[in-house]
Amino acid sequence: MRVALAQIDCLLGDVDENLRRAQDVLARAKNEGVDLLVFPELSLAGYALEELGDEVAIQAQSRPIISLAEEAGETTVVVGFCEEGRGFHTYNSVAYLEGGSLLHLHRKLYLPNYRIYEERKLYNPGQSMRAFDTRYGRMAMLICNDAWQPFLPFIAVQDGAQLLIIPANSGFYPHPQLLDTKEYWRDITRFYARMLQSYVIFVNRVGQEGDLTFTGHSHAVDPWGRVVAEGPGGEEALITVDIDLGDVRRRRREVPLVKEARLALLSKELNRLAEEGGDL
Secondary structure, eight states: OEEEEEEOOOOTTOHHHHHHHHHHHHHHHHHTTOSEEEOOTTTTTOSOOGGGHHHHOBOTTSHHHHHHHHHHTTSEEEEEEEEEOGGGOEEEEEEEEETTEEEEEEEOSOOOEETTEEGGGTOOOOOOOOOEEOSSOEEEEOOGGGGGSTHHHHHHHHTTOSEEEEEEOOBOOSOTTTOOHHHHHHHHHHHHHHHTTOEEEEEEOEEEETTEEEEBOOEEEOTTSOEEEEOOBSSOEEEEEEOOTHHHHHHHHHSOTTSOOOHHHHHHHHHHHHHTTOOO
């Protein structure tokens, strides 16, 4: 399977222009024989939406999403957008488009709300974490900060995921002495790939919005924890890599780290912690 990491910039609040840019990248990816094309988080909307959120939000079955799916045809596309849900709910979502239609939707579960990040003021958190079957194998999607919650990739793999897709809008942290985001992302993705014996695809945007500068450094990691493809920092790029999901099965047979999860034990202890006053 040939995967392309679309490390691109987007225009804040302009869905039509961002769709056009996505279509241009899609055309290039098709020419390069790409099977799976992954865009960054909120690639159809931009990140710092603030009061623009209600104007930019679109439904999961809206024209931009469906038209991109139809144009993709046999090429599978993962694209991020600001979703208009029911009851005035708004979500930070990614759509998995396969065979000309929407196959799976993931809504960001953990919304950062500290320092320069204020997503909880704009979005409602998603309510489910599911792996899903595709023509290539079983996958799961995590949006940026979701991947900083170690139990979510664990749940995804226990649900059968062989490939973890992580679209992101990650930038320079205002206090680099406290947090080097490039180093953290590399450590996080390699840890999950190695310990959960899965492929990990991390796709980060570039560009600038106000005080936010997005860094790129998109990359792919194999089930041994090896970085097999990586994009540059700070500039647009289409990074392609050929992967074989059969490697996941082989690695999990070599060293069966994910086999004995003891889910009932985990459920019991998590319920205990919740009953003792844990965060619900």
